[in-house]
Amino acid sequence: MKPFQYLRARTVEEATTLYADHPGARYLGGGTNLVDLMKQGVETPGTLVDVSRLPLGEVRELPDGSVRIGAMVRNSDLAAHPLVRERYPVLSQALLAGASGQLRNAATTGGNLLQRTRCPYFQDLSKPCNKRAPGSGCGAREGVHRDHAILGHSSQCIATHPSDMAVALAALDAQVELHGRQGERTVAADAFHRLPGDRPDQDTEIAPGELVTGVLLPPAPAGLPSAYRKARDRASYAFALASAAVVLSVEDARIRYVRIAFGGVAHRPWRARRAEEALLGGAADDAAFSRALRAELAAAEPLRDNAFKVPLVRNLAHDVLTRLAAAAPRH
Amino acid sequence: MPDIVATSSALGTPAERREGPDKVTGTARYAAEHHPEGRAYAWPVPATVARGTLTDIDDKHTRAVPGVVTVLTHLNAPRLAESDDATLAVLQNSRVPHRGWYVALVVADTLEAAREGAEALRLTYAEEPHEVTLRGDSPDAYVPEDSDGTSGEHVRGEPDTVHASAPVHIDATYRVPPLHNHPMEPHAATAEWQDGRLVVHDSSQGATKVRDVLAELFDLPGDRVTVTSEHVGGGFGAKGTPRPHVVLAAMAARVTARPVTLVLPRGDLPAVVGHRSPTVQRLRLAADPDGILLSVIHEVTSHTSRIKEFVETAAAATRVMYASPHSRTTHRVLPLDVPSPSWMRAPGEAPGMYALESAMDELAVALGIDPIELRLRNDTGTEPDSSRPFSSRNLAACLREGARRFGWAGRDPRPRARTEGPTLIGTGVAAATYPANVSPSRASVHAAADGIFTVRVNATDIGTGARTVLAQIAADTLGVPVERVRIDIGSSDLPDAPLAGGSSGTASWGWAVHEASTQLAARLAELEGDSLPAEGVEAVADTEGTADADSAYARHAFGAHFAEVGVDTVTGEIRVRRLLGVYAVGRVLNPRTARSQFIGGMTMGLGMALTEGSTLDPAFGDFVERDLAAYHVPVQADIPAVEAHWIDEDDPHLNPMGSKGIGEIGIVGTAAAIGNAVHHATGARLRELPLTPDRVLGCL
Structure with a gap:
């Protein structure tokens, strides 16, 4: 592991300045992923700018009913927060489905969004990986790829994004708040992560030096029925084979509001927009769910060994839709 | 065959593990937690081809890392004597028999420098085609010799x-x-040469065997090697015989004339420990x-x-x-x-x-x-x-x-x-x-004048409670409370004993402890109330020929x-x-x-x-x-x-x-x-x- 300089930022402005002044710097939050990658030699920052003590540790309700989550709020605190549990259960459930208790205590909201894929070829310096070393090739495509993408992958990269939280944020139409030297901006959570295309080294739309300062949960889905479901190889501490986050509102037997996002199947949380369009305004029944999910998954391109993910993610989403619909008030 | 004496009171009771408090309070020391003065740290370098030959070693970047003491490869590592176990012939030639085989070892003043030095090493291979896929119908599969009735x-x-x-x-x-076995404690050893003696703390299921193999590899009489395995954080068979880490640690200690600790990285275990x-x-x-x-x-x-x-x-x-x-x-x-x-x-x-x-x-x-x-x-x-x-x-x-x-x-x-x-x-x-299963073992039991009995046997407690059950066996055989029995295990300087493996540890060590305790009890009875001599009384047992007799x-x-x-x-x-x-x-x-x-x-x-x-x-x-x-x-x-x-x-x-x-x-x-x-x-x-x-x- 390469020697590095450690600096601690006291303000957001100081953090972005320190980053700009130290080429090859990385922001350090909980360190649950970055430090591992440094040990493996995958990340070799010259400087770590510790942002974990920035005043971004609060969950607050704003006057318009939206909820702002500071980027340094720990995953365990966010999952347990009453505002999140009451209004955005899908987010609380997704967080609790991720990692282990110890990791959730350390991991931050911003860091969770920026974690890297757990593709074993990405993590192994002795193997080719276009994400880690652009142009070196992809070891996974013809190799061991049961856990890899079925949607939106490219000839360059078949990795998945590992976050559970980000899948819920995509379904909640959350906004990611960024602070850079050019000022502040927000990006839709759903557009924050990228598809690999021919630049698999770029996981997100974040610009160099920009810092995630927070996540904004909009008022629209607040209080609507929502849920997250994840399938995995063991009961805890395993990444999703596939997952589904759903927000669903049914009135007078018609779907008034629906958001669906898949996890574990693509390079980013996969918003199932075709399924949402097919469902909106229609009946909340089995046939409609099946039709909508089939339409969404028509785009799936499974690899040699991961075709099981197509029925798996379909079943997960169908199950969550069904349960949410069943819980809707009848008129 | 003698039965346990009728006054039996310890065996069959749920005695708590004797070393439990040491483990939960962190005072139990494992192989890497011994800190001899001047200790250096080693980091191994695995091969990145599945089959081939190492053709070039560029270590100039490694040697430039501050704190790096030496880089061992097949070109400069000590020559080892032949051993039955080819997995221990590390750094002896340029062949790479599988991916992950160790081809170099970096030794440094700190763990961090050793690791950085290992990453900076540039190795070149002549790679050959390889095959790693098991097919049940492969014509290259053969029926192995059946040496013990379980094979062939x-x-x-x-x-x-x-x-x-x-x-x-x-x-x-x-x-x-x-x-994969993946014991919680990865394979680790701290080795040191003291005036021509090799002293090793090893995470092993059987220090007697490790001692014998190290003596063979380094061409030493057995009494010039001491291996201790005081506490072992699991093994599940992967520490049943010596593994490459202990050989590498001993080599590095010899070359640097310093104590050296080597802890295998978790990710290396699948390729090098079985x-x-x-x-x-x-x-x-x-x-x-x-x-x-x-x-x-x-x-x-x-x-x-x-x-x-x-x-x-x-x-x-x-x-x-x-x-x-x-x-x-x-x-x-x-x-x-x-x-x-x-x-x-x-x-x-x-x-x-x-x-x-x-x-x-x-x-x-x-x-x-x-x-x-x-x-x-x-x-x-x-x-x-x-x-x-x-x-x-x-x-x-x-x-x-x-x-x-x-x-x-x-x-x-x-x-x-x-x-x-x-x-x-x-x-x-x-x-x-x-x-x-059961194997022959030696053991001794000593009665001291103060009423304390000491059992000595090179058993290994890999987390199972070996100390505890051996004390129970000795206490019942001697007819004394278990609190009066001390247990010395986990060192090759103690009476030779087989490994903790094959579900045979308690049977093998316990048999020898039982026999020594029985003899001691008889000799104490002969004293007929006379006080013990100042040096106490000791009985030794060797179950060779008894424990391994055909049944x-x-x-x-x-x-x-x-x-x-x-x-x-x-x-x-x-x-x-x-x-x-x-x-x-x-x-x-x-x-x-x-x-x-x-x-x-x-x-x-x-x-x-x-x-x-x-x-x-x-x-x-x-x-x-x-x-x-x-x-x-x-x-x-x-x-x-x-x-x-x-x-x-x-x-x-x-x-x-x-x-x-x-x-x-x-x-x-x-x-x-x-x-x-x-x-x-x-x-x-x-x-x-x-x-x-x-x-x-x-x-x-």
Whole structure:
């Protein structure tokens, strides 16, 4: 592991300045992923700018009913927060489905969004990986790829994004708040992560030096029925084979509001927009769910060994839709 | 053979582990936690080709790292004497027999510098084509020599002819993937040369063997080498014999003339400390309509490396289990460019009984006979292959007691008969067996004038409670309270003893401790009330010729495993709801530590069934799942109600304590019980482990 300089930022402005002044710097939050990658030699920052003590540790309700989550709020605190549990259960459930208790205590909201894929070829310096070393090739495509993408992958990269939280944020139409030297901006959570295309080294739309300062949960889905479901190889501490986050509102037997996002199947949380369009305004029944999910998954391109993910993610989403619909008030 | 004296009070009680407080307070020191003055740290460098030759070493960047002391490669490492174990011939030549083989070692003042130096090393290889994929029908597989009755091929009668003409047949092939021991404490050693003496703290299951091998490799008399293994954080067979780390640490210490600590990185373990070979197992059972077995054919293919033959003796238990007039049990080994496999908890029995007990369940289903009843009908008092009577065999009692405790009676045998919403519920059973092994050992017991008795034996406590049970044995034999017994174990300077392995530690060490204690008690009785001499009185024992004497009996432990599973039809996820084991293991010497061993084995069996397994990457030749995030050992949430029970078994043909080993039988058959429960739940017979959603979902 390469020697590095450690600096601690006291303000957001100081953090972005320190980053700009130290080429090859990385922001350090909980360190649950970055430090591992440094040990493996995958990340070799010259400087770590510790942002974990920035005043971004609060969950607050704003006057318009939206909820702002500071980027340094720990995953365990966010999952347990009453505002999140009451209004955005899908987010609380997704967080609790991720990692282990110890990791959730350390991991931050911003860091969770920026974690890297757990593709074993990405993590192994002795193997080719276009994400880690652009142009070196992809070891996974013809190799061991049961856990890899079925949607939106490219000839360059078949990795998945590992976050559970980000899948819920995509379904909640959350906004990611960024602070850079050019000022502040927000990006839709759903557009924050990228598809690999021919630049698999770029996981997100974040610009160099920009810092995630927070996540904004909009008022629209607040209080609507929502849920997250994840399938995995063991009961805890395993990444999703596939997952589904759903927000669903049914009135007078018609779907008034629906958001669906898949996890574990693509390079980013996969918003199932075709399924949402097919469902909106229609009946909340089995046939409609099946039709909508089939339409969404028509785009799936499974690899040699991961075709099981197509029925798996379909079943997960169908199950969550069904349960949410069943819980809707009848008129 | 003497019985335990009638005043027995310690054996059979749930004594707590003596070193428990040291471990939970962090004062117990493990191999890497010894801090000799001037200690240096080593970091190993694994090969990144699966087969070839190291052609160039550029270490200038490594040597430029501040703190790096030296870089060892085959060009400058000390020459080792020949050893039986080719995996220990590290840094002796430029050949790379598999990916992950160590080709260099960087030694530095700090762990960080050693690691940075290792990453800076530039190595060039002449790469050769490699093959790492196990195929059951490969013509390159051969039948290995049968040195101890557990390997090779055994044939009784005319199994193929009988199979072909029998009224009921099962012909099924089962696959078990590579499995990894992954003890919590990785392999580690701290080595130091003191005036020509080699002193090593090693994380090992048997320091006597490590001492002997180091003496051989470094061409030293045995009394110039001391190996201690005071506390060991698990091994599961992977620390049963010396592994490359201890040789590398000793080499580095010699070259640098400093103490050196080497802790293997977790991700290196799969390639350098052994693994359970994958197996392809074809089972053919033939029976009459009443379920009486007529012919049993068990053919096993496993892989081994190019440098060492290791046979996963998966058909060995089939030679023990059921009466059958005709039988063939065959092992075949396929050498590949893979890391060397080795022992992992119940080597042979664990994968073999998965296959046999799955096939028995298939036969029960085919015949419409209850699977417990089928096993009872094929029970036997004599070992089928050897025709020797069993010293004791209480398989039937375990099955019956397990059935009673589990609530087996009234089970609807039809698949998919029980559901809870989208969850299919099923129950399954499987038998277990493991040999009652024992080896010769030495031990001494000393009586001091102050009333303290000290037992000395180079036993190893790998977390099982060896100290505790040896104190119980000595206390009862001497007729003194256990508090007056001190235990000295874990050093090769103590009387020689075999390793903690093969479920034989307690039997082997305990026999010698019992014998020394018996002698000491007799000599103390001769004193007739006279006070002890100032230096005390000591008795020594060596069970060579006694413990390893041929027995007229086949000596094995038996057991039965029961599982209830829920299979989620939405996801294909299988979760065990209940796991229950009943064992017949002679006399249980300490119910607290015994229970821990049983449920630990069952948990490992659950992992084998549902979560554990790695993949050899055909293109790169290495195991892909190498850390504990990717190699899925069961977590707490996977372990539901898990119960271990045992029946009273009085067997006079074992050791003086009347015990059989208990460290491994818990993993044997557990995977089959779970797989059989999955069949009962779903109606699908899945014959390749682990039963992860990708394999299950399509069958629902």
